Amino acid sequence: MHTLSQTRSTKLFGTARPLLRSSxxxxxxxxxxxxxxxxxxxxxxxxxxxxxxxxxxxxxxxxxxxxxxxxxxxxxxxxxxxxxxxxxxxxxxxxxxxxxxxxxxxxxxxxxxxxxxxxxxxxxxxxxxxxxxxxxxxxxxxxxxxxxxxxxDNYQAGYVSGEMAAKLLPKDRAAKIGIVMGDPAYTIVKLDTDGFKAALDKADAKYDIVAEQPTNWTPDEGEAVCQNFLTAHPDIDLIFSHADDMAIGCARAIEASSSKPTLIATGGGSKLGHDAILAGEMYGSVCTxxxxxxxxxxxxxxxxxxxxxxxxxxxxxxxxxxxxxxxxxxxxxxx
Missing domain, CATH: 3.40.50.2300 (Response regulator)
Structure with missing residues (x-):
């Protein structure tokens, strides 16, 4: 496949249902x-x-x-x-x-x-x-x-990404944001985006989604999509990726471009994603x-x-x- 920032370790929703623990x-x-x-x-x-x-x-x-x-x-x-x-x-x-x-x-x-x-x-x-x-x-x-x-909980994962993004966006104007989506056949794609936007709205962030494009979840597709974003919107402020994999490819596109938007992902926790964050190629992600x-x-x-x-x-x-x-x-x- 946290509250507004973090959930309990493992949760069961329903009346009088015992919690499972993730340990x-x-x-x-x-x-x-x-x-x-x-x-x-x-x-x-x-x-x-x-x-x-x-x-x-x-x-x-x-x-x-x-x-x-x-x-x-x-x-x-x-x-x-x-x-x-x-x-x-x-x-x-x-x-x-x-x-x-x-x-x-x-x-x-x-x-x-x-x-x-x-x-x-x-x-x-x-x-x-x-x-x-x-x-x-x-x-x-x-x-x-x-x-x-x-x-x-992908809605909440997207929300955590939005919380990160809200702190990084310019305050004096509407920020330009691009979203590198996963495969739209997966229900999590809408949830990731909905949670991301909800966090931005909760923070009263000024923003415009200037580009959204689906992928097949691969780094190569992430690179191609981000190349399109950067060509069409060289002044884009932030790119949000639905997974580490596409963000890795997106980082390559940013490196080859004169544009330097902030890159944030959800669906994170991969070794390559960790390395990209430590190298400064990606600002952050959300633990999966x-x-x-x-x-x-x-x-x-x-x-x-x-x-x-x-x-x-x-x-x-x-x-x-x-x-x-x-x-x-x-x-x-x-x-």
Whole structure:
């Protein structure tokens, strides 16, 4: 896939629902209880595509948590195909796994996937991205058929980026801002932008969004988009990227240009993003922890598979502090 600046470590929204904690120690301790049961369990995970480091880290967190609990795992890579993702989920249902996790490729189509898994009486957890249309469903209110949605709260992540940006914009005029978007098929793209704008508006910042362009989440696309921005708007003040990956490419475009806008991202925490911040190529980003998400996904699956009284439609998230040169150690994963 913080309050207005930071959330609790891991949160569940709903009436009288207990909090899950994001501590790996807590996860491991909880899973050791009932380890006899774990020996007989098999969990399946279908990411969107293992082509991307972020998704690879979700799988790594999932598999490491499962190994610590003695649970067998099956990871199937649909390679970015919605049809293959559906087929992979069908395969896991046929194998009669004890719980299924998946990273949705298409939020709306995924509703039918969840319904089918529910019909098979298998607990299902979505990770990173919403199931259901984001226009009618808040990320903090997961699709009812899910045991849990384990995800970054992207609205709040965008908000943290906006808070950073508001402090850097000129005060005597309307700042010119460009937004390097992710793939608009992902619900998080709108959430990132909405949160970013909300923080600017809350700070009474003067700004105009002079350019917005989608990408396929890659550095090369980020570089191409930023080249377009800088050519069309050489006096642009700030560029906001929806992920570290595009920001890395954008930094290359800025380096080759006479324009020197401030560069801020969300979806941060990668090793390349950390290096860019330390080198002064990017001002800051917002901590994203895909490996922790994978661990939390496993924990939600385990609870649902071993305790039939576990509430459904839980939302699980984690802290997302801003990352700058001064706070670089606040985001430990560096995926």
């Amino acid at each position: 790996i120690i807590t996860i491991t301790t909880a899973l050791c209880i009932g380890s006899v049961q774990a020996k007989d369990l098999t969990f399946g995970y279908v990411p969107a595509s293992l082509e991307y480091p972020y998704n690879v880290m979700t799988a790594k967190g999932f598999e490491e948590a499962a190994a610590a609990a003695g649970v067998k795992t099956v990871v199937l890579d649909p390679r970015g195909s919605v049809e293959k993702q559906g087929n992979s989920l069908d395969d896991l249902i046929a194998q009669k796994v004890d719980a299924i996790g998946f990273l949705p490729l298409d939020s709306v189509v995924s509703e039918s996937f969840v319904d089918k898994i529910n019909d098979a009486k298998i607990p299902v957890v979505a990770i990173a991205l919403q199931v259901g249309d984001s226009a009618s469903r808040k990320v903090t209110e997961p699709y009812p058929g899910l045991s849990a949605l384990v995800a970054t 922890r895909p490996k922790l998400l994978g661990s939390l996904m496993f924990k939600a699956m385990y609870e649902a598979a071993t305790n039939p009284d576990t509430p459904k439609a839980r939302f699980v998230s984690y802290d997302m502090p801003p990352i700058t040169k001064e706070t670089i150690d606040a985001c430990p994963e560096q995926w």
